[in-house]
Amino acid sequence: MMKTINVKINSCTYPIYIGRGVLHQIPKIFKQLKISGNLLVVSQKKILALHGARLRSILKKSGVNLSIHIVPDGEQAKSEKELFRLYEAMLRARLDRSSHVLAFGGGVVGDLVGYAASTFKRGVGLIHVPTTLLAQVDSAIGGKTAINLNAGKNLVGTFYHPRVIISDIEILKTLPRKVISDALAEVVKYGMMSGPALLGWLEKNIHRALEKNIGILEEIVLESARIKVRVVEADPYELYGYRDILNYGHTFGHAFEAVAGYRRLTHGQAVACGMVAAGDLARRLGISNSSLSDRQLALIRSSELPTSLKGFGFKPKNIARYFLVDKKVRGGKVKFVLPQRIGSLLVVKGISPSLIEETLKQLV
Numbered sequence: 001m002m003k004t005i006n007v008k009i010n011s012c013t014y015p016i017y018i019g020r021g022v023l024h025q026i027p028k029i030f031k032q033l034k035i036s037g038n039l040l041v042v043s044q045k046k047i048l049a050l051h052g053a054r055l056r057s058i059l060k061k062s063g064v065n066l067s068i069h070i071v072p073d074g075e076q077a078k079s080e081k082e083l084f085r086l087y088e089a090m091l092r093a094r095l096d097r098s099s100h101v102l103a104f105g106g107g108v109v110g111d112l113v114g115y116a117a118s119t120f121k122r123g124v125g126l127i128h129v130p131t132t133l134l135a136q137v138d139s140a141i142g143g144k145t146a147i148n149l150n151a152g153k154n155l156v157g158t159f160y161h162p163r164v165i166i167s168d169i170e171i172l173k174t175l176p177r178k179v180i181s182d183a184l185a186e187v188v189k190y191g192m193m194s195g196p197a198l199l200g201w202l203e204k205n206i207h208r209a210l211e212k213n214i215g216i217l218e219e220i221v222l223e224s225a226r227i228k229v230r231v232v233e234a235d236p237y238e239l240y241g242y243r244d245i246l247n248y249g250h251t252f253g254h255a256f257e258a259v260a261g262y263r264r265l266t267h268g269q270a271v272a273c274g275m276v277a278a279g280d281l282a283r284r285l286g287i288s289n290s291s292l293s294d295r296q297l298a299l300i301r302s303s304e305l306p307t308s309l310k311g312f313g314f315k316p317k318n319i320a321r322y323f324l325v326d327k328k329v330r331g332g333k334v335k336f337v338l339p340q341r342i343g344s345l346l347v348v349k350g351i352s353p354s355l356i357e358e359t360l361k362q363l364v
């Protein structure tokens with residue numbers, strides 16, 4: 001069964017299709033959306049080895065003129081060098097403004113391809129076929145594209161929305177358990193944003209996502225996508241602050257990733273600890289109580305994510321330094337998203353540095 005979420009961005013609408021085996025619906029979807037002509041698929045070796053043959057045969061049935069471009073694994077794909085290599089491939093594939101580029105991969109492929117699609121000939125059609133849990137619940141949705149500079153991650157980017165997102169749950173079957181666990185940090189975030197119904201359901205079922213239970217993964221992708229779409233629709237270009245709550249766990253999390261040199265902690269692990277820190281800070285400010293922090297802690301543990309950074313040798317002062325370079329800091333004031341109750345996150349500015357330090361001392 002295929003589920004559809006329609007995303008409305010100002011006067012435009014595009015669909016997200018979610019379900020098991022939706023890849024096979026591509027010929028029908030392309031016909032409906034009048035997608036034809038030259039199509040460049042961008043992916044990685046590992047993904048093509050696992051799922052490339054199937055995608056290729058499905059795309060053949062949809063009558064497009066197919067080319068394929070491979071980018072390397074990891075953040076290095078989001079580089080100037082790879083961007084220009086991709087532009088060259090887009091030229092060879094004879095893409096013009098009526099043709100499409102299809103991102104077949106996780107957030108790395110999606111971010112790079114999105115940026116290239118938005119800039120090549122001032123914009124060609126973009127199709128997302130996310131293949132990681134993180135991409136299906138988070139990065140493919142919301143229109144943010146990015147490449148990295150030596151000075152930092154995601155420093156160059158655009159807002160560019162796709163024509164369609166096709167999220168096939170079956171594709172997630174080949175993901176390593178650790179990669180799923182990592183994406184669950186964002187899912188816990190959605191649970192905290194959404195309310196007791198989703199959080200309660202996650203408490204019962206999140207461990208089954210790690211076992212790659214397809215029904216559970218499908219439910220998780222569907223609910224997460226619904227939540228992200230709702231927030232993005234309210235503020236498609238991040239102008240009014242409505243998207244701030246998507247940053248829950250991330251102000252702390254980005255700082256943890258940075259002090260860990262982007263190697264010792266994954267994004268999901270950092271965000272998990274960031275949510276623990278946010279829960280602790282909220283309790284210190286009297287915004288919430290410890291029962292909320294405890295529930296969150298248990299859910300993070302069931303996701304096989306860390307809840308403390310002890311043993312890394314991080315110093316609270318060094319972590320605090322990174323808050324100030326976070327690109328979401330406007331006017332020098334750090335915004336923290338803190339849990340008030342389940343389903344209600346508050347954006348708080350001007351918190352005293354000594355309280356933040358106490359929270360950090362507790363965690364590291």
Ligand SMILES: NC(=O)c1ccc[n+]([C@@H]2O[C@H](COP(=O)([O-])OP(=O)(O)OC[C@H]3O[C@@H](n4cnc5c(N)ncnc54)[C@H](O)[C@@H]3O)[C@@H](O)[C@H]2O)c1
Nearest residue numbers: 044046073106107108109131132134135139144171174175
């Ligand atoms: N644009 C946004 O809004 C947004 C939001 C969150 C994260 N991001 C970006 O997303 C990136 C992280 O994305 P990610 O976590 O998907 O990592 P990723 O894209 O690096 O994928 C993780 C690994 O899984 C492999 N893989 C992908 N699909 C697979 C499959 N089906 N089976 C087996 N292996 C598979 C990939 O080749 C890669 O080695 C970061 O660069 C981050 O900045 C962007």
Ligand SMILES: [Zn+2]
Nearest residue numbers: 186250267271
């Ligand atoms: Zn994140």
